[in-house]
Amino acid sequence: MTAVEELPVAETPKETPKETAAPTPPPASTNLPLRAAGVALGLLGVFVLGFLAYLAVLSPLQHDRDQITRYADFRKELAEGTAPVAPPIAAGKSVAILEIPRLGLREVVVEGTTSADLTHGPGHRRDTPLPGQPGISVILGRAGAYGGPFGDLGKLHTGDVITVITGQGLASYTVSGTGPSILPPVPGSSTLVLVTADSGVAPRGEALVTARLTSQPVAGNSAEAPRIHRSEVGLSGDLGALVPLLLWAEALLLAVGLTTFSYLRWSKWPTYVISSPVLLAVLWNIYESLARLLPNTL
Incomplete structure (x- = not known):
């Protein structure tokens, strides 16, 4: 008997999976307001907790x-x-x-x-x-x-x-x-x-x-x-504290601005050492002014 040679079977090429395109990140202009709002809410929460800690x-x-x-x-x-x-x-x-x-x-x-x-x-x-x-x-x-x-x-x-x-x-x-x-x-x-x-x-x-x-x-x-x-009289706040409160709030904004500038332009550790006492002193005076607005017998 004559052996019948088996013909090679052509392999079907496998389909390569299509690469999934990475999602396009949203533009930075869209994230910026959300990040700013998150930072603002976080700072507000820290400020309120600090005031409660001051009172208590x-x-x-x-x-x-x-x-x-x-x-x-x-x-x-x-x-x-x-x-x-x-x-x-x-x-x-x-x-x-x-x-x-x-x-x-x-x-x-x-x-x-x-x-x-x-x-x-x-x-x-x-x-x-x-x-x-x-x-x-x-x-x-x-x-x-x-x-x-x-x-x-x-x-x-x-x-x-x-x-x-x-x-x-x-x-x-x-x-x-x-x-x-x-x-x-x-x-x-x-x-x-x-x-x-x-x-x-x-x-x-x-x-x-x-x-x-x-x-x-x-x-x-x-x-x-x-x-x-x-x-x-009882249960009355002192509206005279409004002017000092506004002035100390402006001082806080100025101190935060100078601190941020120093962090970006100067060494972080010296900035921390110098700015922390200043920020704490300003916050203390702000909390004192806020406390004066509360009822006097609270």
Whole structure:
């Protein structure tokens, strides 16, 4: 038999897969607004968190430092007999030491009740007599920020003792009531009213404590009481902080611009060392101005 040679079978060429074209990236002009918006939102979030941290952590430290300094200075004034006892008294001047044993509270009281005044401690309302004098003496204090010295006023009960030391001596009071309004004073008596916000976060009204003087009243001032501004009553912000806030905001923009320029044109580490304290100082002043716009007893 003759062997039949097998003819070679031609192989069918395989189709090569078509390469998938890479997607064309969107033009840079489209990404730029989105990136700018993302950066802006991120910076805004950091700014807000920084402000909350200032109110919750840094402002109590600032209050404690002020109180330590004021307590030492006011005790010296009491010993020398130079503590103020009658108007005119400069705003922010220390006028009394308030003590509430049940709350473990001891605070130096300053003159004035604006939001800026109450960053240092409780404030004496200027149109009322000083504690210990005849009439209704009113002291405002914060419930949350800057140490929240009056945050626990709701824990006081009828009969609790409150003492106030002024340049005229020690005045003792007994709590006669708590609530959202002042109890009618007994004719001819001296009354102390402590006022704060009903919440240290989102206040809706005021919380008050009324106390009657149990020690002998001291001589009052016969001069006409000064008029106060709207910013000195409870739950009022200080619109006078708007101008400093705008100026510090401009300073922040300038500082950020110079810092960015230095990062691009200079070494990063020296820029960081120099710019960080400046930026933190400017932010601190911005946060202080913003805090003044909040209710004064918050």
